[in-house]
Amino acid sequence: MSSTVIEQAVEREEPAAPQKNYLNADHTIKSWLLTGDHKRIAVLYLISVTFFFFLGGIAAAFIRAELTSPMGTLLNSETYNKMFSAHGIIMIFFFLIAAIPAVLGNFLIPLMIGARDLAFPRLNLASWYVFMLGGLLFIIALILGGVDAGWTFYTPLSSLYSQTQITLALVGLFLAGFSSIMTGVNFIATIHKMRAPGMTWFRMPLYVWSHYATSIIAILGTPVVAITLLLVALERGLRIGIFSPELGGDPVLFQHMFWFYSHPAVYIMLLPGMGVISEIMSCFSRRPVFGYKFVAFSSMAIAGLGFLVWGHHMYVSSQSVFQGIIFSLISFLVAVPSAIKVFNWSLTMWKGSVVFSTPMIYALGFLGLFTIGGLTGLYLSAIGTDIHLTGTYFIVAHFHYVMVGGTVMAFLGGLHFWWPKMFGRMYSEFWGRISAIVVFVGFNFTFFPQFILGYLGMPRRYHYYYIAPEWQVYNVLSTAGSTVLGIGFLMPVFYLLKSLKSGPIAGPNPWGATGLEWEAAASPPVTLNFDGIPKVVGPVYNYDAIEDSESFRREQMEKVTK
């Protein structure tokens, strides 16, 4: 990489001895648990969300195993219901919402904009503790018997009828919500106030833009769901009538309040992933992201419009026809900015110099899966076609394409991309590529059959389907696929952990990427990120595809002639 966008204020000396960095600066447990360093907090989050991901995965394994037979084999219905509730709640509130922002976002945002830390380091640490406390309460709720009302907690089932540990779980989620508000506030303040000299808004990597949009959604939406959950807990505990008709409440009100957050929450989970994809596509195509401004503004458009479409979850729930049609119209509009992004990412490769590294394979997988996820969303935002599909496995397939095919693929891609930055070592590229391909194949095997199941009419959250044994074949296919998917998810655990001990030293910029985190910081970065405050002088994504491809060919030629 010849072109550099940075002038280091202070030249960094390459010391021969093992460099001090944020990981080895201090070794005590206390230094980790009381750290204000955004990078260390990111690592704490990484460990936590990985734990929750596999916990939620175990629940998923039980669900898939159970569905191989129309009458179930392992669990009774009560336990089955608790399994899918646990799976949904853990994956959404304790993995997807936190995964990219709290791990990669925490680690990268200060590095990318040239700051020494987030604006409020203590708030950042507090957010992790609040998150863990929420998680702990939820795990206690699980140990005491779990919850059975699904992650959607529809009233009055959740407020008056369910006999399970709902209240405790709600308090846990309430806390987890606060953690995401804290992170959002922190990001917004940091992005506004702490950009390095020369880091103008339009020189920010799109990754930062997407986190900016996400944070806005998080701080506007999360309080609403927090209050909603609290109201359910109040109705449960004190029988104050809010959502239960028996007590004079309105059950549909709950759905409005819940989806008012939970639709935008989809974007809280997705936008950061989109940011990751922008970075990866650009780096491994050696081109700036195509239509930078369109991509940046589409994130903001999604954040805004995303608040106006919650009613598309309620077309058949006794909302008026007119209301439903308006929600449907806006839902179609919000699809446009997402479509734009897919085309722009693809066009980024145009006249580029495309490298099929592990992160890139994950990113390309994301493009394919997210396209299918997005397009199948049309069936559900179209008010007429939604009638037959809502509540079925079609919806289950759709949102797994978006959440797993989108967010999880992006998270894994991002993790592989920035792993050398975070820990200073490279993983096995061979196993990395294999894992990306296994995840992609396993994913499609798991979830594509579910589209068909949904169209055939299989309701979600069904333990038994003895009434329709013809569905078994697709369920067996899906379970078989999920085994492959599970293996794909386990593989990185091994080779990434192995890389920590014995991976080759990465050096500050193993991918030859642009951006302050690569060009101005060591791998792993020092505690204060940079030796001096970097100054940005050129545009973002200053790649040179021609030069990259030419030099690569020269190298190849040399190898051959030798």
Next chain:
Amino acid sequence: MNFPIMPPQASEFAPKYDAIFWATSGLTVIFTAMVAILIVILAGKYKRGSKADRSNPSSHNTTLEMLLMGVPTVLGMIIFVWSAVLFIEARTMPKNAQEIFVIGKRWMWHAQHMNGVRENNEITVPLGKPVKLTMISQDVVHAMYLPDFRAQYHVVPGRYTQLHFTATKPGTYKMFCNIHCGTQHSEMVGYVHVLPQAEFDAWMANGGNRYLKTNLTMAEAGKQIWDDKGCGNCHQTLDNERAPSVVGIYGSTRKLTDGTTVEANEDYLRESILRPWNKLTTGYERTMQAYEGVLSEEQVLNLIAYMKSLGQGGTSPDKGIYQQPVKTGRDFPVGRKDPVDIANERASGGASQAHDLRNNP
């Protein structure tokens, strides 16, 4: 092994639904293929080290962006309008529909036909005739889902919701609860039986041969409750100082003490019985007891059917479906009047229910 890809089309709505479903699928396939081909071509052509021409690259093109926004928007709008029209059709209840009342409760479906025939986890409907389900839940939110009819609507506690379909093929079709409602949610399933009109009539005449608990039509059962609970002590044929009359109340416009007016539909009548003080009729005070917790949803439905049979829209009583003679071939416990007699008496004697009301001080 069998790989079904489509549920049966058993209603008038189903083929219309499938048309838009497959059109959308077509678009989905085309766009996915477009993106996939674009990616494969670009990634292949511009693979690092390839000989492709990389000169004069550009990384933005406003016209192209507009095009990439415009085309999907236009196509999206077509799907949107098409599906909205379809939705309006699905949500407009036909006037001449045969009404069936459905109560969802954990974890079963309970259906009641106008003439009092009841069914559990089964609904029998005539072929080719619009059928309207008026539904309510006795506990949590459920959803009535009939995939083969492409019909679905939530069944909510505290308010009536409706759903209609016209079956086009005789046979037995699956019925599901499609909102998670607790432990045995996945067992809250059943069947819709579609019978040709003649068979349906015979089935009805046989008393439905299933779960016929009382031998009364819904309105008759309602009348019994009306008498048991002493509603007639206050409500009489004409408005009096104790209470307004409910003759012809269904479909009429009611004036309330707060000056507003409401249409007396099922939801209003239900609320007026369970929580009368929420909407007080002008000229009256809070003297009627709240029957919430006293009457079950089923009893309320029966009372409403009874009130409906007393004439609608402020007009005088007429003979609706309720008064049709019912024939049953079943034996009845000694000492109870055969429902055939009861029904025939009511229907033929011209003794409308309003008349009974009048005799009932």
